[in-house]
Amino acid sequence: MWRILRTSVLLIVLATVARQAYIEKADLDWNDNFYIALYPVNADGSKKVDDYIKALKRDDFEEIEVFFAQEAAHYQLDMRRPIAIELGEIVDQMPPPPPAGDSVIQNMLWSLRFRWFAWNNSPKVPVNPDIRLYLLFYDPDTHQTLQHSTALDKGRLGRVNLFGNQSYAKKNLVVTAHELLHTLSASDKYDLLTGQPIYPDGFANPDKQPLYPQDFAEIMGGYVPINVAEKKIPLSLDQTLIGPKTAREIGWIK
Numbered sequence: 001m002w003r004i005l006r007t008s009v010l011l012i013v014l015a016t017v018a019r020q021a022y023i024e025k026a027d028l029d030w031n032d033n034f035y036i037a038l039y040p041v042n043a044d045g046s047k048k049v050d051d052y053i054k055a056l057k058r059d060d061f062e063e064i065e066v067f068f069a070q071e072a073a074h075y076q077l078d079m080r081r082p083i084a085i086e087l088g089e090i091v092d093q094m095p096p097p098p099p100a101g102d103s104v105i106q107n108m109l110w111s112l113r114f115r116w117f118a119w120n121n122s123p124k125v126p127v128n129p130d131i132r133l134y135l136l137f138y139d140p141d142t143h144q145t146l147q148h149s150t151a152l153d154k155g156r157l158g159r160v161n162l163f164g165n166q167s168y169a170k171k172n173l174v175v176t177a178h179e180l181l182h183t184l185s186a187s188d189k190y191d192l193l194t195g196q197p198i199y200p201d202g203f204a205n206p207d208k209q210p211l212y213p214q215d216f217a218e219i220m221g222g223y224v225p226i227n228v229a230e231k232k233i234p235l236s237l238d239q240t241l242i243g244p245k246t247a248r249e250i251g252w253i254k
Contacts, residue, residue, distance in 0.1 A: 027130065028185065028251030033081055036180065037122065037129035039088045041095075042164075043136035044143065049164035053137055058087040060169065063237055064177050071242040075252040083180070086125040093121050095134045095159050098150045115155045131156040131183050133176065137164030149175060151182035158183055170236035177237060178219055184250040189221040189243075196231055197221035201245040218243040 027034070038061060040053040065085055072082045096113045099106035118132055138146060140163040151158035158179040162172040182188075189202035200206035202221030204214055217224045219240040223231035234240050247253045 030077060030079060030082065030251055033079055034083045034130045034184075035125075035127045036083055036085045036131045036133065037088045037125045038085060038176075039091045039121070039123070039132065039134050041091050041093075041134055041136045043094065043161070044138045046139045046142065046164075048139045048141070049137045052164040052166070053090055053135075056087060058085065061085050061087065061173065061176070063170075063173050064180070067173075067177060067237040067240070071247075072252065074242075075247050077252050084127070086127065086129065088125050089123040091121050091123070091134060093117070094136070095121070095157075098159070111152055111154065114152065114157055114159070118155070118157050131158070131180065133158040133160055133179060133183075135160050135162055135172075135176065137162050139163075140165050140168065149179050151179040153183055153185045156183040171233065173237055174219070174234050174240060177240075178222065181220060181242075181246065181250060186220050186246045186249045189218060189245070190223065194229075195223065196229065197223055197225050201243060204241050204243065216241050218246065220246045 040056055042049045042053055062085070065081055065083055068082045069080065072079055095117050096110060099110050118134075121134075122129075122132055133151070134157075136159065138161065143163075146161040146163070149158065149160045151160070160176055160179045162168070162175060190197045197203055197218065198221065199211075202218050203211075203225060204216035204218045204221070208214065212228070213226045214224050217234040217240045219237075219242055221243075224234055224239065225231050242250075242252075244253060
């Protein structure tokens with residue numbers, strides 16, 4: 001009896017996941033825009049971060065909408081605003097961290113825990129969101145570096161590590177847009193060991209002569225390549241663009 005019940009539950013879960021995957025794939029036809037909910041989280045519990053996230057406004061993230069609109073126009077996507085952002089209420093709980101290893105089982109379990117977390121920690125926004133990003137803010141005075149952010153295309157959830165200080169606001173938008181693209185099936189285009197953008201897909205202008213230094217960052221490449229071994233962080237979304245492979249992955253090129 002227990003085996004039958006367990007098998008039935010597993011089949012229901014698999015059917016639900018398969019249905020969700022079908023819906024998400026269909027969404028990439030871009031017949032409608034995507035609604036994004038951003039939920040700030042005080043990740044280190046400091047008063048500085050608390051003050052910072054309480055002062056955030058929806059307009060602070062409008063540059064991401066503008067960036068997507070400009071890049072979509074480059075690929076002749078007939079949408080005035082491919083994404084629309086809503087700033088949700090502050091979430092008091094931390095989303096579950098991703099597993100340290102590469103175990104498929106551990107990653108699947110984490111994905112399920114993350115979805116369960118989102119189910120219980122998604123304060124209402126004016127429009128039901130297609131994508132939910134949890135923005136984890138840290139005080140740069142006590143956190144010199146941050147762990148890699150993580151996002152899922154299955155379930156369209158993101159866990160984004162950011163600095164809770166106005167001087168990092170523009171860079172935060174770059175990181176947020178990068179993780180948002182992950183939820184739309186875009187892949188990283190940099191070397192996971194060195195962080196160096198991978199040629200040619202991780203380069204904003206792979207046909208430039210001479211090739212180095214590049215002037216912009218392909219947003220999924222993460223950095224502006226200076227030479228074969230050096231790179232620099234883009235200071236704002238104005239220094240980034242969406243390359244052809246990323247555009248193809250998210251459905252802008254058929």
